[in-house]
Amino acid sequence: MLYRQAGRFRTSYAQDSRLVPYFEDRIALALLLFFGLAVLPFTASDYWLSAILIPWLCLSLVALGQNILMGYAGQLSLGSAGFMAAGAFACFNFELRIPEMPFLVSLMMSGLVAAAVGIVFGLPSLRIRGLYLAVATLASQFFIVWVIDKFGWFKNYDSSGIITAQDIVIMGYSFTSPAEMYVVVLLVVAFMTLLAMNMAAGSIGRNWMAVRDMDVAAEAMGISLLRTKLQAFAISSFYCGVGGALFAFTFLQSLEPVAFDINLSFRILFMVIIGGLGTIIGAYLGAGFILLLPVFLNIFFHAVVGDAVDATIVSAFEQVIFGVLMIVFMIYEPLGIARLLELAQERLRRWPFKV
Amino acid sequence: MDWYAVVFFFEVLIGGLLAGVMYSLVALGFVLIYKASSVFNFAQGAMVFFAVLSFVGFMEIGLHFWVALPVTVVLMILVGMCTERFVLRPLVNQSDDTLLMATIGLAFVLEGLAQMAWGVEVRRLDLGIPDVPMQWLADLTDIFVSTLDVVAGVVAGLMVAVLALIFSRTKVGLGLRAVADSHAAAQSIGIPLRQIWMMVWATAGIVALVAGMLWGARSGVQFALVGIALKALPVLIIGGFTSVPGVIVAGLIVGASEKLAEVYIGPLFGGGIEGWSPYMLAVFFLMFRPEGLFGEKLIRRV
């Protein structure tokens, strides 16, 4: 490893409360952001930008929201796609009905709408927990999508029910090419990730974790369950809403309630668990894994097997591999890819010595 | 007109109750596994699909109905054993989330394997029970009730009764309940965890086969059967995850309420409310009984 953590003591509160305590990590993050902002938009192909990077970032943001609720606050929820839909359609309506509103403001407003919806559907969490809560949150999933689908106002009475997302215009400039949209998404996601790191490290995050670990004990310590749980639902839904709006506006470029179905909620759940519960980076890793694995398997099999085997069997086999990998993951690293990364780092730190 | 409205109401009610029993049958598989291993088996829907598709597949390659049936039962027992050996055993004492994810993986594997082996075409399954209204009832009361639904209801009721008895009256049932309470404690007093799990998964597989056969006879043997697991979830939480009789009661409640709501309230909103009404009902029930109607109340200590 390039640097050591041992023997580096924090001597002031300012140092202790830093989000990224090590100088080297900060450099690495800055380089990563620089690479994402200044190198990728010019070098990556349109396929990589619009079919891989944009959906990956959008879904990472949603997974981050799900992780706040599930990994930090310990509330198992299956309604994230519903909140995404709320955010996406709110953004569409803000853009449609208040055209002078800047896109970034619409985006944040749609996050607020999703947060309000999240609070309403978070209310049962005050009484229900665990799997019961998870199934109860499915109510939000089905109900939100149904309401959007059923009441024409949300879709501006479009006869077909699938609407085209408006162009993203910021300060009079249209962001339409994949590279431009990618930059917008990356900036929003980076900003919100920073915010999430801040919350997770501060008192809000500690309250969440206290409630997660033992809500009765947390309550006895004077943490308001009502406030903490609803706060978690609101913030999580905010992230899902913004992520959903970005997903619809930059990736799908169309809005249809059915696109935010239960399967999407499940995929986001997979992302969080595979990536690593209660970690920020886990949301990114998990989203990458769940999003890219089927694509990778599809490409891989078409390249390797080609036309030799019936395509149906190949497609079904991809499913099997995906399932097997998931089981293997759960058996060998139930704490997710984030933990795997941590282990690798520890190993590197000792390198070339072995334990 | 009034008389007709009354008849129609009963027709909706009976139809709903019978549909509810079909949900119960799927929910039963969840309860069995949850009770014995506190695993929320996400793969139950996939097991339904896998079981009945294999059954129809065996018949397609020439096996007789009564040969294909035991062969499929053996296959489902094998699936149960493999699940225990390759998924559950390495995951003993892991968190519920981990186990849940592992069963999701299992669902993908089963769905993929079934489609690899038997293809993706929709099959027809004829159990020899007509899916048309019972004539004598229609003549007598003008209420249409399908014979298949009644048979399905009876089968589901019987299965629930037998399983409830096994759980509450036999030694095996006692062992199952002990395992559900705590894997470690049960192991320490000498309850063979592996056998218990294997047995439960095999039983859940057989329940899945029965559910799949009845659903398959109703709407064709096909991939969409995976989705009926979603219909079973509200049943599951209203009844309580751990109660076998609760499943049947909750199934009746869910079935009747969703059909009545769709027929009488749905048209006011342009229909389609039965997609979410069972879940709303479930939330409503949970507000008063957070563990479901028949679930075990957990006392939480700090």
Add this chain to the structure above:
Amino acid sequence: MHQTLKRVAAAALASAALTMPATPTLAQEEQYFPVPSSRVGPFSAMGTGYYGGIIDYMNYTNIKHGGVNGVKLVWAECETEYNAARTVECYQRLLTGPNGQKMLVFDTLGTPGAYAVINRMAEEETVLAQYGYGRTDAADGTVWPWVFNAASHYWSQIGMKMQFMADQEGGVENMKGKKIVHLHIDSAYGREPLPAMRQISKDWGVELVEISIPPPGLEQQSQWLQIRRERPDWVTFWGAGSGMNSTGMTNAARMGFPRERLVYVTFGGAEEDMVPAGDAAKGTFVVANAVPGREFPLIADMYKTLYEDSNEGNMANPDRVGTVYYNRGVGAAIMWIEALKNAQEASGKVGKAVNGVEFRDGYEALDMTPAKLEEIGITGMVAPFALSCEKHDGAGKFRMMQWNGDKFELVTDWMGPPDPTFIRGLVESSAGKFASENGITAKACG
């Protein structure tokens, strides 16, 4: 675990390399076509048949005619799982073929997928072919120059169905006071025909009742109970996925609704939907835009060439050659190939690969005269039609079929909606609304 990880990493690198555009090395002239298939999941019956038909026809063209004027057809497949997000990814992935060529035409077979990519077409210079599905008002070529609805769309389809009902009732004048239930899946696709249907119902004095089924539609009891209460004269069924479609018929049987009064949509009625319903399916009417059957000379020859003389066929089950979805796929591929021929001729590139703009013009120049259909060997399988700069929706004609418990029997000749100009007016006003909302200037057609 290490070993596995390493292997995964190596494979990941390999696949990353694969997705990078390769440098074209063309020995023989090739033309690349994308196949965004959906072979798994609830829509697999549709996807395997349709894309099987497309691949078989391209393969057949290569084997039988050595390609199109010597240009070999090549293709790449991508699994969309009939889902909008995967379709967008597949679109981007298939945009450039393995030989480095850009795609000319994209056909998702799914309305959600079509909507997700519809706005990328003009920029990428790619034709979006919607064979009887997708965005209906795209039939207006002045607003949607890159999107085609050939050979039909949902509005002409529902018009044709209502005309068929009127014929059965003994004329339009007898339709007054009749009741039709439109039983549809609760999605954009299910509601697509409604604008046309409501208007025709109003004109004819028909009472229209709309009942929706929440997806996936395996549970339709409450809907059919409502139908039993309504006692309609006709039911138009607008479903998706074999489970929903066969359940519709079994539920009709459970409620004692006569199947001879039940009319299915093009995407609801195929052999794969009828067979699982068993006896309950007998008598159901289905609309066809490509007639099933293996007796058409082309299909018969394809079967002989690909399945009997060689083992090149794409269908896992050769018995499915000539089914509804297979023939529809062949019909779609025929339009691609004919458009390619037009493009080669019009741009003076006979025997060479063409680009998107040339292909689009070739597509617009499609003129499927009866003589041409005869030459290809599909007389009676698809209706003759011609496209033009404004008119992107082809024949708008269908044939009604009835399931006899074993196979489909044709009951009518090619039929259109009662008033094609009215349907066209709907298309144009809807497209006009879209154009004005989005600030699109309609293309002038010379």
